[in-house]
Amino acid sequence: MATNVFIPRVESLANSGLDEIPPEYVRLESERDDHLGDAIEEEKKSDEGPQIPTIDIKGLDSDDEAVRKLCVEQMLDAAVNWGVMHIVGHGIPAELIDKLREVGTRFFDLPVEEKEKYANDQPSGMIQGYGSKLANSASGRLEWMDYFFHLMFPENQTDLSIWPHYPSDYVEVTKEFGKELRVMATKIFTLLSLGLGLPAEKLEAEAGGMENILFQMKINYYPKCPQPNLALGVEAHTDVSHLTFIFHNNVPGLQVYYDGKWVTAKNVPDSIIVHIGDSLEILSNGLFKSVLHRGLVNKEKVRISWTIFAEPHKDNVLLRPLPELVTDASPPKFGPRTFAQHVRQKLFKIKEEESPAAAK
């Protein structure tokens, strides 16, 4: 385990009792103008206006063809128009999700010095472990969040020596959860595949199948923030993954961009938030929408979220519009690339956009 520390942990800053956040956490004027605010207040305001669709995916297993068809249509509509949905009827036992939340929360309850024993070392490429984002993003600003990141599935590719050793059941619970989530992910791929008019197994196979879709878990820890109208827990971005699954401790924070506005995610009991990411957007030739989203923070409560990115292996999967979806009327919107190339191109694009020379 590394012990390198490059920037202060946000948790330490928050616990130091400061009234004002350091300037490197103050977002750019352009972001602040875009309705930054306290997540708890924003969630209350969001009763009116559009809501992220909720889909009961039990419908996929129904004997009634009309129910199955409706489920596929709802999934397609959400993937095309929103790029995000709340999933219920997912089949992952509620007790297991509670345990996942419990072991992650207990790890984050440890003193920062204990968590530092798991510190990652981003500059040297060791990205798994405990960390805080470096200022390498579009804005050059820091995010009000610390995290723990590790590969969760497939099991034969995980490195358990990197996972938290405390609490003692962390590994067992997280492994078990990983297996259940893997089963559930297949249901989502199936519904999306049918929605595209493809055979049920096609999309998941093209996405990398059992061996080449990696489930990377990032536990995000957002401390209370004295000036939530100036900060962001996660800045606006789309995910590079195929799909992203989000669980949280029932404290609001996630906002998604829909129809020109930020919509604050409501708490839908027993649901899982699912995002479409860039990789599926590419496979679907832009029919599915990789959702732009960001994380707000608040003054009153710590927020923890468990974000699991289901992403293609960096080299083994070719990301390109599926030939079945390319026609004269709908030519390919994306060139072929591996996942590693996509990530590099995206970072390069962000850097180009932020450079003063590019802005001229």
Ligand SMILES: O=C(O)CCC(=O)C(=O)O
């Ligand atoms: O905490 C959340 O709800 C979203 C987190 C997120 O977007 C990320 O970790 O990339």
